[in-house]
Amino acid sequence: MTKKVKLIILFLGFLGVMLAANFVLAADFGISQVNTGLAGSLSSTDPRLLIGRIIQVSLGFLGAIVVVIIMYAGFLWMTSDGEEEKITQAKGILKNAIIGLIIILSSFGIATYILAQLSAATGGTGGNVGTGNGGGGLDTGAGAIGACTVVSTYPASGQQDVPRNTSIIITFREKVKLDSVCIDSIAKTACVCGVTATCNQINPAAVRIYKTDLGDACTSNPCPAGSTNEKNAIVGVSTDNRTLVLSPSNYLGSPDGNTPYSIKFTNLIKRASDGVSMFKTCQSDFAAWNFTVSNKIDLTPPVVAPSSMSPFPDNLQDTPLSITPAQVAAGAVTVKALPQVYEAAKIDTITASDTTPVATAVLDYHGSVTKFEVQVTNAAPNKAQLFDVDNNPLGIADFDSNGRAVFDGFMTLTAVSHPVGSLWDIRISPEKLADNLTINSTVYTFATSSENNNILVLPGYTTETVASNTVAKISGEPSINATRSGSVINLTAKVGGKSGNDIAVTTTNSEVIEIIPLKGGTDRSEVKKYLEQPDRPMNTVIQVNFNEAVNPLQVSGSADEASSSIKVVNASPTSKLGGDVCSVNSDCRSYKCDSGFCVGDYLAGNFVISNGYKTVEFISDHECGINGCGEKIYCLPANSHLAVKLKSADLKICAASSDCLTNGPFSTCASTSPILGYSTCQNSIGENYPTADLSKLNGVVDASLNSLDGDRSGAADGPIDFYNDNYQASSTENINKKDKYEWSFFVSDKLNLDPPVIKEINPIQAEKALSLADPVNITFDKVMMNSTLTTGSSVVNNGTATVEHHLININSVSPSPLGYWILADNQDVSPLDGFPDITVARIFHSPFIEAATYKTQVGSGVKDIYQNCYKPSAYIPAVGPACGTTEEKPSCCFGQATSTLGSNGNCQ
Numbered sequence: 001m002t003k004k005v006k007l008i009i010l011f012l013g014f015l016g017v018m019l020a021a022n023f024v025l026a027a028d029f030g031i032s033q034v035n036t037g038l039a040g041s042l043s044s045t046d047p048r049l050l051i052g053r054i055i056q057v058s059l060g061f062l063g064a065i066v067v068v069i070i071m072y073a074g075f076l077w078m079t080s081d082g083e084e085e086k087i088t089q090a091k092g093i094l095k096n097a098i099i100g101l102i103i104i105l106s107s108f109g110i111a112t113y114i115l116a117q118l119s120a121a122t123g124g125t126g127g128n129v130g131t132g133n134g135g136g137g138l139d140t141g142a143g144a145i146g147a148c149t150v151v152s153t154y155p156a157s158g159q160q161d162v163p164r165n166t167s168i169i170i171t172f173r174e175k176v177k178l179d180s181v182c183i184d185s186i187a188k189t190a191c192v193c194g195v196t197a198t199c200n201q202i203n204p205a206a207v208r209i210y211k212t213d214l215g216d217a218c219t220s221n222p223c224p225a226g227s228t229n230e231k232n233a234i235v236g237v238s239t240d241n242r243t244l245v246l247s248p249s250n251y252l253g254s255p256d257g258n259t260p261y262s263i264k265f266t267n268l269i270k271r272a273s274d275g276v277s278m279f280k281t282c283q284s285d286f287a288a289w290n291f292t293v294s295n296k297i298d299l300t301p302p303v304v305a306p307s308s309m310s311p312f313p314d315n316l317q318d319t320p321l322s323i324t325p326a327q328v329a330a331g332a333v334t335v336k337a338l339p340q341v342y343e344a345a346k347i348d349t350i351t352a353s354d355t356t357p358v359a360t361a362v363l364d365y366h367g368s369v370t371k372f373e374v375q376v377t378n379a380a381p382n383k384a385q386l387f388d389v390d391n392n393p394l395g396i397a398d399f400d401s402n403g404r405a406v407f408d409g410f411m412t413l414t415a416v417s418h419p420v421g422s423l424w425d426i427r428i429s430p431e432k433l434a435d436n437l438t439i440n441s442t443v444y445t446f447a448t449s450s451e452n453n454n455i456l457v458l459p460g461y462t463t464e465t466v467a468s469n470t471v472a473k474i475s476g477e478p479s480i481n482a483t484r485s486g487s488v489i490n491l492t493a494k495v496g497g498k499s500g501n502d503i504a505v506t507t508t509n510s511e512v513i514e515i516i517p518l519k520g521g522t523d524r525s526e527v528k529k530y531l532e533q534p535d536r537p538m539n540t541v542i543q544v545n546f547n548e549a550v551n552p553l554q555v556s557g558s559a560d561e562a563s564s565s566i567k568v569v570n571a572s573p574t575s576k577l578g579g580d581v582c583s584v585n586s587d588c589r590s591y592k593c594d595s596g597f598c599v600g601d602y603l604a605g606n607f608v609i610s611n612g613y614k615t616v617e618f619i620s621d622h623e624c625g626i627n628g629c630g631e632k633i634y635c636l637p638a639n640s641h642l643a644v645k646l647k648s649a650d651l652k653i654c655a656a657s658s659d660c661l662t663n664g665p666f667s668t669c670a671s672t673s674p675i676l677g678y679s680t681c682q683n684s685i686g687e688n689y690p691t692a693d694l695s696k697l698n699g700v701v702d703a704s705l706n707s708l709d710g711d712r713s714g715a716a717d718g719p720i721d722f723y724n725d726n727y728q729a730s731s732t733e734n735i736n737k738k739d740k741y742e743w744s745f746f747v748s749d750k751l752n753l754d755p756p757v758i759k760e761i762n763p764i765q766a767e768k769a770l771s772l773a774d775p776v777n778i779t780f781d782k783v784m785m786n787s788t789l790t791t792g793s794s795v796v797n798n799g800t801a802t803v804e805h806h807l808i809n810i811n812s813v814s815p816s817p818l819g820y821w822i823l824a825d826n827q828d829v830s831p832l833d834g835f836p837d838i839t840v841a842r843i844f845h846s847p848f849i850e851a852a853t854y855k856t857q858v859g860s861g862v863k864d865i866y867q868n869c870y871k872p873s874a875y876i877p878a879v880g881p882a883c884g885t886t887e888e889k890p891s892c893c894f895g896q897a898t899s900t901l902g903s904n905g906n907c908q
Contacts, residue, residue, distance in 0.1 A: 340509065375387070
């Protein structure tokens with residue numbers, strides 16, 4: 001019996017090793033076939049995850065058999081009735097069962113390790129399949145996206161039906177060292193992208209573009225000449241050196257069917273700041289993702305999505321009926337006496353007994369005790385014992401060779417001679433803590449120096465002097481103004497409205513510093529007659545949403561950098577150009593009249609692209625207030641009439657029909673004079689080939705470089721004239737106006753300072769048994785500023801301190817890398833007027849790991865379209881998540897209100 005059991009256990013153990021080895025080896029082969037085979041029935045699951053599950057199930061089954069054998073051995077032993085033979089037999093079975101169990105566990109550990117190493121060695125490029133906008137596809141390079149250094153990519157991970165003529169776009173959090181990206185197209189040596197006309201080609205060893213089925217054939221630097229990787233791609237770089245646009249010289253994929261592609265940015269991509277790998281701090285020292293290229297060429301030009309812009313088109317300015325101006329909150333601080341500055345504890349006297357030698361002491365004490373005793377007793381002749389005034393023991397210390405006895409946290413006593421029976425009575429004056437004044441989260445300390453946030457207080461100062469020094473120190477506060485009248489400091493909120501009542505001013509000594517809290521702030525109220533659309537608040541962010549991803553290089557950066565493609569201008573047809581004589585700001589196209597002359601031809605500010613490169617937002621550079629998180633708010637001109645103008649790019653030029661042979665069905669070179677002034681490739685009905693002139697790229701283009709279709713006709717007409725979305729399609733105003741695009745609206749002279757609220761989250765708190773691929777959905781009650789619906793955090797200097805504001809993040813204690821990215825969807829809910837009212841942010845991600853817990857974070861860096869930060873304390877019953885936050889407990893952590901966060905500002 002024992003021999004048979006041994007054979008069974010050994011067989012099971014070896015079977016476990018063989019199963020694990022076979023499955024591990026299988027992880028390196030046939031991944032794409034598994035994805036595409038069986039009619040795609042397995043395509044929603046990463047094959048490596050599938051392999052891991054099979055290993056788990058198989059070895060778990062073997063483990064269960066071993067457990068049964070162990071139970072059998074226990075049964076024999078328990079029923080042996082003292083018979084030595086049965087006990088020996090049971091011991092033998094038990095011993096062999098344990099050996100088998102060890103073999104099974106070892107095989108599982110070895111299999112897991114080998115699988116992980118093979119996955120890392122292949123660059124995490126196998127088995128990455130997801131759905132259109134996300135939901136899967138990242139592997140061991142996933143930690144770089146969202147959680148680490150990559151903000152967003154296009155095509156998105158797992159995206160299907162990607163056109164063959166697509167560009168590949170990636171945005172980093174940090175500036176890229178450009179000579180780690182580009183090589184000279186002739187010399188094939190590293191160079192700074194764009195420094196010369198020929199320095200514009202990817203370094204194929206650093207950026208790997210390849211068909212997933214063929215695998216990465218550029219595993220060395222330089223890339224082998226016969227490599228099957230796509231080595232010829234032109235590099236475009238954003239002005240901030242954070243976004244790269246890669247345009248392959250040849251079409252990707254095949255005309256015969258779908259082709260899975262893999263992208264890998266290796267650790268040869270360096271940070272500009274220090275020259276180390278861009279991915280050095282990520283879980284894997286590279287970034288990788290997959291997408292599937294269709295057999296189609298994208299020849300459909302992009303459009304501004306109908307009714308998706310903000311502010312909405314408006315032709316008539318509101319008529320005011322009555323106005324109640326905003327009132328600023330006011331309060332005061334009175335200096336009634338000189339504030340206490342910090343004074344360290346000091347020794348008043350050290351008294352020794354008659355037979356005790358002289359001693360000295362240095363204090364290291366921060367408590368309130370005023371008397372200590374130090375004794376040397378017979379029991380410990382070379383040790384000093386410390387007692388407080390009530391004779392409570394506080395510690396024992398050895399005398400060193402120099403007669404020093406160190407009592408940590410109290411003092412160091414020095415007595416060269418310390419015979420038994422020595423006794424020292426030590427009287428001290430305890431330390432005095434400095435008084436302070438706190439405004440919101442900034443602490444000002446009264447001190448004998450004026451460094452940092454210290455308010456200078458010296459002997460002989462009057463209360464008026466202290467008040468004057470206080471005003472000078474807090475003058476940089478972003479939320480309040482301060483003036484002095486004698487010993488009284490008058491405080492007023494910088495921005496009118498009820499939000500000023502929430503500015504917290506506190507002190508540690510109310511008897512010396514008397515505080516009257518800020519109050520009396522009321523919002524501006526106005527009754528208007530809306531003639532069409534309501535005029536928009538000044539702190540509105542202008543938002544343009546396209547129906548597909550657009551090339552970010554043409555529509556992002558400062559207003560100057562993007563002006564050839566997009567600009568915001570005074571909509572008045574009589575507004576003047578830069579350099580013209582003016583009297584007031586509204587005379588100028590830029591709304592800026594300086595010293596009698598217009599400055600510039602468009603509003604100053606910045607354009608930011610986000611939301612999978614489909615949303616462009618304009619933020620003015622005119623500071624006009626502070627939001628609830630202490631961040632600056634920027635405003636459009638008050639009582640203004642503004643227009644947003646987008647220019648379509650010039651089309652590709654041809655000289656003869658032979659230039660159009662590869663552009664079928666646009667195979668005829670035809671003149672467009674005098675409208676465009678050059679010839680383009682056209683089809684049989686006279687429609688132009690939509691691709692832009694790559695030598696210019698002087699307008700809005702999509703990721704396939706098709707020029708903007710401003711009039712939404714479905715054809716690329718080129719930059720002829722501005723189609724105006726303020727007019728109905730049937731209006732005669734837009735006849736022959738194409739393919740530039742514009743709309744206009746009116747801006748009021750008020751601010752919207754109401755913070756956004758989360759209406760709904762899905763999945764809900766602590767929900768279980770979720771799909772491994774579905775996105776996390778967060779529904780806000782307002783239209784949001786899409787450029788803040790992103791991952792990571794933003795660091796803001798509010799004038800007195802640097803503050804980190806978290807954005808949207810998702811994490812887990814699981815060691816498996818998780819990639820995630822945010823896409824947003826503006827929706828029209830109520831009233832159904834054709835314009836969006838709310839925003840749903842969707843966190844797409846690489847596949848979750850089964851049985852793992854994930855945590856989602858929405859931080860105060862997230863803002864609405866009026867630049868108001870999201871605050872969990874902005875809870876509205878029956879609207880916001882039922883967290884019950886209060887002013888004392890402003891954060892919402894896992895369904896519970898709390899005032900306690902970790903040192904990094906995250907829920908603990």
